[in-house]
Amino acid sequence: MRRTKEKVIEKLLAASGLMTILTTAGILVILIYESSRFFIDVSIWEFLTGTEWTPLFSKKEFGIWPLLSATFLTSLIALLVALPVGLSIAIYLNEYANRNFRKTVKPMLEVLASVPTVVYGFFALTIVTPFLQQFIPGLAGFNSLSPGIVMGIMIIPMISSLSEDALFAVPRTLRDASYGMGATRFQTVFRVLIPSASSGIIVSVILAVSRAIGETMIVAIAAGQQPNFTFNPLVPVETITTYIVQVSLGDVPRDSLEYRTIFAAGMVLFLLTFVMNNISLWLKRKYHRQYE
Amino acid sequence: MNRTKKNRLNDSLFKYFGILNTLLGLIMLAVFIFIILQTGLSRLSWDFITSLPSRFPEKAGIYTALIGTFWMLALTIIFSVTLGVSAGIYLEEYARKGFFSRMLEINISNLVGVPSVIYGILGLALFNRYLGLGGSLLAGSFTLSLLIIPVIIVTTRESLKAVPRTIKEAAYALGATRWQAISRQLLPAASGSIVTGIILALARAIGEAAPLIVVGALVYVPFIPNSPLDDYTLLPIQIFNWTSRPQPEFQVNASAGIIVLLFLTFVLNGISIYLRNKWQKKVKW
Structure with a gap:
């Protein structure tokens, strides 16, 4: 009796574990099935090379590049904000700050990641854009610059905490050897720690970019809904994620x-985020092995 | 200036640069929140919380959105906690180290990184259409659960890992079965940090808008949902809707809605921090 109960419980728990596999399978099956039906009508070549995206207009073009360029542009701006800031925070907290400061600041930084993204979108549209317009006369009401900056603020804690772990994992001996040679903290950080922790820092960057690429509400609110194939950060654009939300909100007939x-x-x-996440997982395993 | 001096200068300059950067993000956030409070606080009133949505900004409220958010949270807790904690227990305590468990692990790390809007697409095809649930609370909460289950699994595993092996071995020594050891010893011992992790995951879920818009949450719902099969809207979606309107009065409404949403998010985060501290003090292995 007791043994059957044990077996049943184990099976139930295993079924929950299996659910996660089914989730992945579900995502893959649905994306592959529905997009293969899409590619019956539109050639993959046109989709991957076209620079016009107008599926909702009467003259339809299905080139993904305008959406891709906007996605890359906003993510790049976010990275340009978050990498220097996040990395300096990691260095400062690891090498310069005293323990109490670190203990208070770390949870506070996590707050940046816990603010809902629609709130960040509102900040970008109603605060950052009008503020930047005072200095940049050509800045449109919707643009990729301000959502990019705001997204950068959002991913700061991601870069800082992952890079901090990587810096922390550098063996004490390397640090001591550098100080023993008479190097300052600054020299130790930039010539010894960062090079040794580079794979960990790269992991943090890849994960942060992957997060930025998939981010939806900030860009949907503040970057606009005009598919423009451009790398000009001052004009309205439309990212992949914004397009998905736009279609979901509109009344596009089903099965069209x-x-x-x-x-x-x-x-x-x-695919973009999947590739990036797996590169980062692979790198992480590699550098974990390095110091063991 | 000789080289030593220059190096020392660099060193101390970088120190200030570091402090500046550490505070930069926080100061920006503080400024943002200050501006939101300034515009939205005057609009915030009991009327605003208990009014139905309206075309007229001064009459509109967040009642339906707030009730929708609570429904969504309750349903999501039921599904995600049951499945997430069970899967976590299985992976940590039952699964043999081998190909299957390795696969599961890689799979979960990947699921954590899938953009939330992709979960929305999954929910749209699977729950909204194939299961015929439409834009109901049930379809939405299934989707949101799938989104946070990987996070809950990871927390559960880490919490179980933190319980010393001796406790489990003592239970076995007294003749407990595997499930008895888990349910009566390991889970109670790990529960504090599991709950902390779950609340953190919910704090994230409460602010999600994108996947639920894709699954079919409505932007305008003039009634409150009465069952899991009803249509709904959510606080973040209501805020999104107001933000995308041109009239400045709606921006004020959005600010007031944001105050409520941030309040809920910070309360959930606060509870989890409180629990974590309490837990860490109480238990010292």
Whole structure:
């Protein structure tokens, strides 16, 4: 009796574990099935090389590049903000700050990541854009600059905490050897610690960019809904994620070609983040082994 | 200036640069929140919280959105905690180290990194259409649960890992079965930090808008949901809707809505920090 109960419980728990596999399988099956139906009507070549994206207009073009360029541009701006700031925070907390300061500041930084993204979107649209418009006359009301900056603020804690772990993992002996040679903290950080922790720092960067690429509400609110193939940060653009939200909000007929575009766009988004996440997982395993 | 001096200068300059950067993000956030409070606080009133949405900004309130958010949170807790904690227990305590468990681990690390809007697409195809749940609370909460289950699994495993092996071995020595050892010793011992992790995951879930818009949450719902099969809207979606309107009065409404949303998020985060500290003080292995 007791043994059957044990077996049943184990099976139930295993079933929950299996659920996670089914989730991944579900995502893959749906994206592949629905986008393959999309690619019956639109050639993959046109999709991957076209620079016009107008599925919701009467003259339809299905080139993904305008959405891709916007996605890359906003993520790049976010990274340009978050990498220097996040990395200096990691260095400061690890090498300069005293323990109490670190203990108070770390949870406070996590607050930056816990603010809902629609709130960040509101900040970008109603505070940052008007503020920047005072200095940059050509800045449109919707643009990729201010959501990019705000997204950068959001991913600061991601870069700082992961880089801090990487810096922390550098063996004491390397640090001591550097100080023993008479190097300052600054020299030790930039010539010894950062090079040794580089793979960990790269992991933090890849994960942060992957997060930025998948971020939706900030760009949907503040970057606009105009698919522009441009790398000009001052004009309205539309990212992949914004497009998916735009179609979901509109009344596009079900089972139409327009409707299936979100699955094709979703497929591209999924592949981008999937590749980045796996590169970072692989690097992480590699550098963990390095110091063991 | 000789080289030593220059090096020392660099060193101390970088120190200030570091402090500046550490405070930069926090100061920006403080400024943002200050501006939000300034615009939104005057709009915030009991009327605002208990009014239905409206075309007229001065009459509109967040009642339906708030009730929708609570419904969503309750349903999501039920599904995600049951499945997430069970899967976590299985992976940590039952699964043999081998190909299958390795696969599960890689899979979960990957799921954590999938953008939330992709979960929305999954929910749209699977729950909204194939299961025919439409834009109901049930479809939305299933989707949101899938989104946070990987996080809950990871927390559960780490919490169980932190319980010393001796406790489990003592239970076995007294003749406990595996499930008895887990349910009566390990889980109670790990519960504090599991709950902390769950609340953190919920704090994240409460602010999600994108996946639920894709699954079919509505932007305008003039009634409150009465069952899990009803249509709904959520606080973040209501804020998004007001933000995207041109009239400045709606921006004020959005600010007031944001104050409520931030309040809920920070309360949840606060509870989890409180629990964590309390737990760390109480238990010393």
